[in-house]
Amino acid sequence: MTTTTLLKADGISRYYGSHRAVDNVSFEINKGEVLGFLGPNGAGKSTTMKILSGNLSPNTGEITINGYDLLSQPKQAKAHIGYLPEQPPLYKELTVIEFLRFCAQINNISPSKRSQAVNTVIERCGLTDVSNRLIANLSKGYQQRVGIAQAIIHTPAVVILDEPTSGLDPIQIREIRQLIRDIATEHSVILSTHILPEVQMLCDRVQIINQGQLIFTDTIATLSQYMQASNLLVTLVNPPSITTLQELEGVITAEQVSSNRFRLHYHPEHNPTETLLNKAVSLQWKLTELSPEHHSLEDVFMNIIQHESSAKPESM
Amino acid sequence: MFNLARNELYRLFLSPLAWLILALSTLILAYLFLTHIDNFVQIQAKISAIAGAPGVTELIIVPLFSNTATILLLITPLITMRLIAEERRNDSLPLLLSAPLSIYQIAFGKFFGTLGFFIILLALICLMPLSLSIGSAIDYGVISAALLGLVLLVASFSAIGLYLSSLTKQPAIAAMTTFSGLFLLWIIDWAGTNQMAGESSGLFNWLSLLRHFETLLQGEVNSSDIAYYLIIISLFLTLTIRHLDSERLN
Known part of the structure; x- marks a missing residue:
């Protein structure tokens, strides 16, 4: 073209x-x-x-x-x-x-x-x-x-x-x-x-x-990568202990937001959603919410600014 | 450029201001016209015996045009204040600046649009003295010279008003500064003529807008007076262009 x-x-x-x-x-x-x-x-x-x-x-x-x-x-x-x-x-x-x-x-x-x-x-x-x-x-x-x-x-x-x-x-x-x-x-x-x-x-x-x-x-595609959320928000009616969540495959840290709401931080290449769903069903955690957390514009800025300063800027 | 002038004139007539100014200034001048006629009728019997006595032109039309100049001094600031200041206030200036127009086209377009309005006003006012031609002989030479004077005068007023309007965002400030500026130029020769010595200050005399108009009003067309007005007009148009241009830089 x-x-x-x-x-x-x-x-x-x-x-x-x-x-x-x-x-x-x-x-x-x-x-x-x-x-x-x-x-x-x-x-x-x-x-x-x-x-x-x-x-x-x-x-x-x-x-x-x-x-x-x-x-x-x-x-x-x-x-x-x-x-x-x-x-x-x-x-x-x-x-x-x-x-x-x-x-x-x-x-x-x-x-x-x-x-x-x-x-x-x-x-x-x-x-x-x-x-x-x-x-x-x-x-x-x-x-x-x-x-x-x-x-x-x-x-x-x-x-x-x-x-x-x-x-x-x-x-x-x-x-x-x-x-x-x-x-x-x-x-x-x-x-x-x-x-x-x-x-x-x-x-x-x-x-x-x-x-x-x-x-x-x-391009937009590259921007989307920056924005790819690596956080999951989950709400469980019957939550297991936080360590159980932390031991799920791919999860780096689990954080309790409220009594039955958790934020799971995971490796971008290792999405734990499927494992989480399976476990939730088999162990009856009663999942009511599962949503990937979106980055705000500010997060993306911070991400990009950090990225630019760590790796030498190649394109000006 | 003429599209811009036409648009300027058209938008002016969409506001009640233009109509109001036309109506009220015609009303005031019509009243003055009547008083001049009244005066003339009273003294006519006494002066008719004198050979070479002043006639209708000198006693009615010239004073009327002199009044017109004063009225123009008062209304020009009201018309010119909106030219650029209001565009700036309404954020509509980028429309002109990003169009393929040069700054001088914008300045000239606005100038001619305003001038167009005043020519309409003068044409209306002119009808009054011309109506005298039905019953009396009038001196068309003097009238044309005086009219030329009025057009040049109001063109200089407009150029000054345009420049002062380009300096600010507030139409009221533009109106006030224009009025003060015009008034100062109007009376600047007083400083010279009030001197007892008789020999008045040449510079102040030359600067006075009124001084140059008076000779034209008497039917005397001097190239120096016309040159004076053309200098004033081009000076302030150039200043406007310079100012709008420098605004993009600073």
Whole structure:
């Protein structure tokens, strides 16, 4: 498979005063890829997104978008990106259709193609029913959709979405995710978020940024390995003694959480679930709960940070 | 750029502010227009005997345009305050900054959008003196010169307002600084003319927005006055562009 690099960031750094918000970040995104930018709040995600979209200039480094340098040829480069900031940039006194028409104009869509572009994007983003309503009167979820519509109206090569699901309710989140998946079929997408499942659901590749530095760049599969839980939570109505649990094959330590709830820590390659189930049935421990414990984003960060510092960082 | 100007003008008319300003300033000027006519009617009998006496143009239209300039000084800050400060406050500035537009297109688009509004206002106001042409002879030369003066004046007001609006996030601060700035430039020549020596300060005189407008109001079109306004306009537009540009860097 041949890949075309659409966006390339090379050693970008950005300082706010003496605070280093983004520190020597380099990466690229290929055609048809969804790249997740994962990091806790204040890690430099939004700053990176602003730099990529040309809203901020980096202090050092360069960005090439579809062959155009963002700093020396901003107009050509910006024609190939669509950007949705954390707060969707909307003129709330306009109706959806008026606003999108204006976006088509400022993105240099030729007059003959404008109304078609507006109609296409309204349909794609599910805005048909609200197209004549004022943006100010729409729900947050719909406003977010208008924001996405604005970012893809000129069919850019790369779409940059900064926390597109923040502040939405679960149903809206699901709809927006569906929309992003849909967009990803035609555009490359850079997505920033602090929600881990979102990245797993949407992205092909993930980058973790912490304190302005990229500490992890790999595929989702590799990330999942980091996240693989090696803890089991079990609740037994008739629990045996804790030593019995500890002696199960594969279990390293057993810890009593409450009177009949236990946490079993095991070797990742030696999952004791089956042994535990068999024993529970034959010895009548009356198992009522068995769940693998998920790592939180913080755990994964800690895991990766520890991993990076113990093994010398190979990829920067 | 013109799309941006058109959008700016359109959005302006979606707010009640623009309509209110149009309605109220027309109302005030119509009242002033009537008082000028009233005055003229009273003294008409006395001056009609004098040859070369001032006519309708000098006694009604010129004072009316002079009043218009004062009204413009008061309302420009209200229109320009929202230009960039409000975009910043609503977080809608990234829309323009990430579109394939250069900063100068953004600044010019906003400037021309505002100017468009004032030209509509001036066109409305112009109808009043023009209605006098039904019953009286008026000097179109003086009117055109005065109108040119008004357009240049309000264009400079808008450029100054645009720049001050680009500096802040609070429209109210933009309005206040613009008003103070304009007012200061309006009266700056007082320092010069109040001197007893008679020889006034050349620099302050030259800086005064009003001074250059007065000559145009008398029907005198001097290239130096026009150059003054063009310098003011381009200076503040350049400052706006510079400021928006440097914001991305710092």
